[in-house]
Amino acid sequence: MKHYYRYITDRYLFRIVTSLLLAGAVTVSIIYKDLLWIVISSLLLLTSLRWQWKLYRRHTQKVLFLLDAIENNDASIHFSEHEDIPDNHIVNQALNRVASILYNVKSETAQQEKYYELILDCINTGILVLNDAGAVYQKNNEALRLLGLEVFTHVSQLNRIDANLMGLFAHCHPGDKLQTRLSNERGTVNLSIRVSDITIRQEHFRILALNDINNELDEKEIDSWIRLTRVLTHEIMNSVTPITSLSDTLLTLIQGSEELKTKSESISSYKETADEIRNGLHTISTTGKGLLSFVENYRRFTRIPKPEPSLFYVKGFINRMVELARHQYPDSHITFHSHITPDDLILYADENLISQVLINLLKNAIQAIEAAEIPEGIITLHAYCNENEAVLIEVSNNGPAIPPEVAEHIFIPFFTTKEGGSGIGLSISRQIMRLSGGSLSLHPGKETMFVLKFN
Known part of the structure; x- marks a missing residue:
């Protein structure tokens, strides 16, 4: 290609030199007042300049045409490389090569953008890129999922979900680290938001990184309670066990001494004292055994077996759970409705552990209705x-909804609003779901609905 460039350069130089010589000839003819040479040299000079001007305009139009085509993404532009005029042939070749290079660069840029979009859609962090006017320049699927939106083009659309969230997005600044709670039809989401910024083509953008920290909060909460429960069970067991053992021993000794003390001047006084001791020791024994039962129930929270998942049909499983609930509460007049879509829906989980979760939810629903x-x-x-x-799996009932101030605490171990309740049923159920790779949540609404989700 280099010899073509050398060739066309030489031709342009030849034309320029020729034009300069003709201009000199016109000047000399004027000086010597030779009318014939003035006319001839002037015509030749005008012809040369006109040819060069037409050539310049033709090539300029081609370049402009090429630029317009590239700007409009017209990849079909192509200049003929088979023209008779060598200049046009070489220029067309050069323009086609420039067009090919520019289109390749543009194609590579588009592929890189697509590549980065695919990467963004594969991460578990929601990414939003906003300009200063609040328009959404870019977003990934995780951001749409966390916000519960299918289309998101401007922060004003968040007003339909949460006005506070819209204000938070609109007025956040680079470097901010924020947390907020978002409630939508999919449940409650605790969002962690980190804000950074970038300037592209003299336009300022904010980059928002969104993370759902529900799992992190739940894990920390459960781990804290597990550690606390282990400490409590250790200390209480160490204290209560000798008390119950000693009280049982004393009760046995008193019974033996009563059999031997059949005759005594202070039999009545002795009996009164023995009765008081017996009653006191009986109270100690009953309290100790109640504490042992109390601790043993809570110890279950920290000793959930490792799930052993297998495939099973959801329809048959739910039907068995409903029959079991009916058997446990035969006097309750409650109607059960089951909807499984499709009928042959299959679940991969530990059936025995999941049955504990479902039985507990059905029991709570029955008790709430009664x-x-x-x-x-x-x-x-x-x-x-x-x-x-x-x-x-959604479990709902037409009983009264759980108040918001209570709903915030229902999954905390030992929290209960029932008289005589242990407060560990929902905590154990959530831990089973977490160990099974799923989640258990309370769906906000007018009725009580718990949602088991198996990922």
Whole structure:
């Protein structure tokens, strides 16, 4: 290609030199007042300049045409490389090569952008890029999932979900580290937001990194309670065990001494004293045994066996759980509705452990309906597979909704609003779901609905 460039350069130099010589000839003819040479040299000079001007305009139009085509993403532009005029042939070749290079660069840039978009869609962090006007320049699928949106083009759209969240996104600054809670139809999400910024083509953008910290908070909460429970069980067991053993021994000794003390001047006084001791020791024994039972129930929270998952049909499983609930509460007048979509829905989990979760939820639902004295109680179980191929089981009832101030604490171990309740049922159920790779959550709404999600 170099010899073509050398060739066309030489031709341009030849034309320029020729034009300069003709201009000199015109000047000399004027000086010597030779009219014939003035006319001839002037015509030749005008012809040369006109040819060069047409050539310049032709090549300039081609360059402009090429630039317009590139700007409009027209990849079909191509200049003929088979023209008779050598200059046009070489220029067309050069323009085609420039076009090819520019299109390749543009194509590579588009592929890189697509590559980065795919990477963004594969990470578990939601990414939003906003300009100063609040327009969404870029987002990934995780950000849309966390916000519960299918289309997101401007922060003003968040006003339909949460006005506070819209204000937070609109007024956050680079370097901010924020936390907020978002409630939508998918449940409650605790968002951690980190803000940074960048300037591209003299336009300022903010980059928001969104993370769902529900799992992290739940894990820390459960780990803290597990450690506390282990300490409590150790200390209480060490204290209560000798008390119960000693009280049982004293009760036995008193019974033996009563048999031997049949005759005594102070029999009545002795009996009164013995009765007081017996009653006191009986109280100690009963209290100690109650504490042991109390601690043993809580010890279950920290001793959940490792799940051993297997495949099983959800429909048959739910039907068995419903029959078991009916058997445990035969006097309750509650109607059960089951909806499994599809009928042959299969779940991969530890059936025995998941049955504990479902039994506990059904028991709570039955007790809530009976406590509210609802004449026609209804418990609905709905199992289905969502768009992400996760299996969900929803357990709802027409009893009164759980108040928000109570709902915040229902998964905390030992928290209960029931008289005589242990407060570990929902805590154990959530831990089982977490060990099974899923989650258990309370769906906000007018009715009580718990959602088991198996990823």
